Amino acid sequence: MTDQIREQVSALLDGELPRDEIGLLLRRLERDTELRRAFGSYALIGETLRAPGGRIASPSFAARVNSAIDGQGAESPVRDEQAAANLPSNVVFWKRPTVRTALAASAAAAAVLLFRPESATQPTLAVATNATPNYSMAASPTPAQSQRLASYMVAHSQYSTPIVRRNVLTGLLAADPGLTRVSYEVGGAP
Amino acid sequence: MRRAAFGAAALLFAFAVNAAEGPQEDARSWLERMSESLATLNYDGLFTHSTAGQTDSMRIVHRVDEKGRSTERLVSLDGSGREVVRTLEEVHAYLPDRQVVLVEPRGDDGSLLKALPTPGPTLDKYYVLSASKGNKLLGRDVIVIDVRPRDRYRYGYRLWLDEDTAMPLRSVVGDESGRPIEQILFTRLELKDKIPARDIEPVVDAAGFQWVRTGRKLAAMPQVPANGWRPVRVPPGFRLVASRLQVLPGSPMPAQHLIFSDGIAAISVFIEPGPPTGPRPPEASAMGSANAYSTSVHGHVVTAVGEVPAMTVREIANSVVPVQHQGAAVEMPAANAP
Amino acid sequence: MKSRETGDNDADQPSEGVEQSDLELVRRAQRNERGAFDLLVLKYQHKVIKLVARLLRDPAEAEDVAQEAFVKAYRALGSFRGDSAFYTWLYRIAVNTARNAIASRQRRPLEYEADLSESEQSNLASRLRDTDTPEANALSEEIRVTVNEAIGQLPEDLRTAIVLREVEGLSYEEIAAAMDCPVGTVRSRIFRAREAIDRALKPLLD
Numbered sequence: 001m002t003d004q005i006r007e008q009v010s011a012l013l014d015g016e017l018p019r020d021e022i023g024l025l026l027r028r029l030e031r032d033t034e035l036r037r038a039f040g041s042y043a044l045i046g047e048t049l050r051a052p053g054g055r056i057a058s059p060s061f062a063a064r065v066n067s068a069i070d071g072q073g074a075e076s077p078v079r080d081e082q083a084a085a086n087l088p089s090n091v092v093f094w095k096r097p098t099v100r101t102a103l104a105a106s107a108a109a110a111a112v113l114l115f116r117p118e119s120a121t122q123p124t125l126a127v128a129t130n131a132t133p134n135y136s137m138a139a140s141p142t143p144a145q146s147q148r149l150a151s152y153m154v155a156h157s158q159y160s161t162p163i164v165r166r167n168v169l170t171g172l173l174a175a176d177p178g179l180t181r182v183s184y185e186v187g188g189a190p
Numbered sequence: 191m192r193r194a195a196f197g198a199a200a201l202l203f204a205f206a207v208n209a210a211e212g213p214q215e216d217a218r219s220w221l222e223r224m225s226e227s228l229a230t231l232n233y234d235g236l237f238t239h240s241t242a243g244q245t246d247s248m249r250i251v252h253r254v255d256e257k258g259r260s261t262e263r264l265v266s267l268d269g270s271g272r273e274v275v276r277t278l279e280e281v282h283a284y285l286p287d288r289q290v291v292l293v294e295p296r297g298d299d300g301s302l303l304k305a306l307p308t309p310g311p312t313l314d315k316y317y318v319l320s321a322s323k324g325n326k327l328l329g330r331d332v333i334v335i336d337v338r339p340r341d342r343y344r345y346g347y348r349l350w351l352d353e354d355t356a357m358p359l360r361s362v363v364g365d366e367s368g369r370p371i372e373q374i375l376f377t378r379l380e381l382k383d384k385i386p387a388r389d390i391e392p393v394v395d396a397a398g399f400q401w402v403r404t405g406r407k408l409a410a411m412p413q414v415p416a417n418g419w420r421p422v423r424v425p426p427g428f429r430l431v432a433s434r435l436q437v438l439p440g441s442p443m444p445a446q447h448l449i450f451s452d453g454i455a456a457i458s459v460f461i462e463p464g465p466p467t468g469p470r471p472p473e474a475s476a477m478g479s480a481n482a483y484s485t486s487v488h489g490h491v492v493t494a495v496g497e498v499p500a501m502t503v504r505e506i507a508n509s510v511v512p513v514q515h516q517g518a519a520v521e522m523p524a525a526n527a528p
Numbered sequence: 529m530k531s532r533e534t535g536d537n538d539a540d541q542p543s544e545g546v547e548q549s550d551l552e553l554v555r556r557a558q559r560n561e562r563g564a565f566d567l568l569v570l571k572y573q574h575k576v577i578k579l580v581a582r583l584l585r586d587p588a589e590a591e592d593v594a595q596e597a598f599v600k601a602y603r604a605l606g607s608f609r610g611d612s613a614f615y616t617w618l619y620r621i622a623v624n625t626a627r628n629a630i631a632s633r634q635r636r637p638l639e640y641e642a643d644l645s646e647s648e649q650s651n652l653a654s655r656l657r658d659t660d661t662p663e664a665n666a667l668s669e670e671i672r673v674t675v676n677e678a679i680g681q682l683p684e685d686l687r688t689a690i691v692l693r694e695v696e697g698l699s700y701e702e703i704a705a706a707m708d709c710p711v712g713t714v715r716s717r718i719f720r721a722r723e724a725i726d727r728a729l730k731p732l733l734d
Contacts, residue, residue, distance in 0.1 A: 010719040013571065014693060015549030016700045022552055030323070030563040040570040041726045041733075045675060046694040047574040052672040055581045055590055057573035059733060064591075065569050065598045066562070070325070145475075147290065151402070152495045153477055154274075154283050154294045155436055156458040159449045162225040163337070163347055164456070164497045166250075166361070166374060169274050170239040171478020172283060173266040174246045322560035336560075 006038055013042050217319035217335050223356035224335075224349070230254055231355065234389065235379035236267070241372050241478060253385040263390045273392045284394045291396055293403045313453040316340055316427040324350050327359045328376065337454055342366035343425045343502045344455050345479065355381065363479045366499045372479040403437070418513035419446055419461045419492075425502050427452035436460060450496075450506070457496030457506055464489045474500055483507045545699050550614040558605050565605075569598055572615060576622045583626040597625040670732060678728040682721055689717035690725075 008025050011017040017025065029035050044056065150172060157168040234251045247267040254260050262276040271286040276296060283292040313319070317337050324334035330352045337347040346368065350360040357379065363372040420430075428450040435444040445462035464470075469486035476482065482495040483503040487510055494507035550571075556564035576597060581590035601621050608617055679687055685707070692703045700718075704711045 007719040010722055011715055015545030019552060026563045039567060041729060042722045043571045044574060045722055045725050048672055048675045049694045054578045054668060056668045057577050061573055061591055062569045065595050066566060068595055068599045069602050149475055149477060149482055151292055152460060152493060154281055154292050156495050159432060159456045159458060161454055161456060162228050163454060168480055168497060169264055170248060171480055173248060173264060173272045174239055174478060320560055
């Protein structure tokens, strides 16, 4: 039975698999690393026959491409879990701890976009946006400013949609919160 | 020698590859399932919250009681001791570094699904939603939902949902240029049948903290004039979904609080009487991926905050005027001379 | 419209089936099926790396530049319309990526010119092949030797089938006609040939 599937993989490489069988085979391929390895091996065999010598891809190349597409950065060990360890659990999703390094801090992360920006729709509102706001040097927020902003955020957080509410509240909790920048428009142009 | 460099793995991936799910569940229904799970399940998890240059570890505990009412606690694990607790009636934000607890009445009736603008049919005008199979997270099969903005007024999101429960295991916010600016990633998530009530209690020692009530139930409020404020132009796709009064400490009059939403993002606009000392210069600020912009209009302070790009909050704040001025020639509020 | 594949080898034209199959994978990739794109990477990774290695002064960068090319291709998938074969499109992206990499390092490329015509490209390829040095890839050499040995040991019908497919680029139908057997038999022979060679290769790559 497995031979039959591997034969399908061989046919897929040659473009000889009936189109309606492709979908199912792709799903199989996604779950089966050995099957994927076989596909890659068959491709390598063909390459070697056609153009022997010269460079070939290292075995982890395809994984690196995948990784680059995902924009995943290097992983570093997590800090200690401080979870209460004694609670009984019903379902636990857990794996060896990893922590993403800070986003957009590395050039690699910055280069990978979450999505391609649309050609910017010219905002119809725009008066103020076309003028670059005139900011003086960013000042540190006063405690009163931080607190005011925090109150706005808390009030606002109740009206965020579920997709974003978590982010708004965690932003409030993040270690260096309140205001991350305060800028003053000096004679800015509406 | 070259062989050694390649290591143990042969021609295979380190990650599972992706293939689209059938058309059975589209992105929108995944999002609805997600909202429902977030509101109705009991869970306790650890996650990291990352923005440029900074990653924080946090814990969230979400509890639903036998009457279906939810409470929640969010705590920073990095030593700042900050916590947010949503009790049945209120939201308490404990800020030990300021020795302050901000208190706000809960706007909803305990069921988090209500009072939220549900994505309407116009959502497609402003976002492109898509769903696809993702790499495994925490050993779970995931569906990746992309919420991609069609213009630069809003952010984009990518959510990795557990296929079984629709719980978000990872989420990334992208700015208007598509750059990732914020990430939440669970390192551990427990779904439980029950969560003890004590897990929702804050652990921070709030003795000596100043309790600042940032809001008050309306019943206790004096009459306020039915004066209205409206933005004369709203960024495309945003519509007014709620309007209420927000009491701010130290102000005799409550602030008007307008909430706009495009179905995914929400913007709050607060209008409050300006300080007697005269108009303040406009300010832009940010907290995480949320932006805020504050400006002066006719002796009032208008502040817009929301999880949208800075441009968007600035534009909406700049276009707010008192209602009785509508119909007259609307001038853009001038920026104040220093 | 079938276009001539400008690959390493003049005989390396994609058969109609391969083109269609690639197009199907591309369509799926455009619909966010990452598995489909991953297969395209697996299929063309060696070709792209070979190509890029020849264009760069420093072949050690070939994998990085090739990776960049694939990522670019992934992001640009929306603009691929099927007017050309997928590999032709990928080839151009790889060439451009290599050119940009060279430009950013401000070096003159080794006998490279933008927008080579097809014949120039294949000439260039064959010229460069002659200057390709054995130091380039010792593992690749081992693989070549292993594959050749394994092919030599195959039963004649399996060997013929796979050579007609991979080297001559014939479709299953064409091979069936050439070998006077059913298409299903061709498919099975090619598969078994691959399996036998794969078995020989596996210890090399594990």
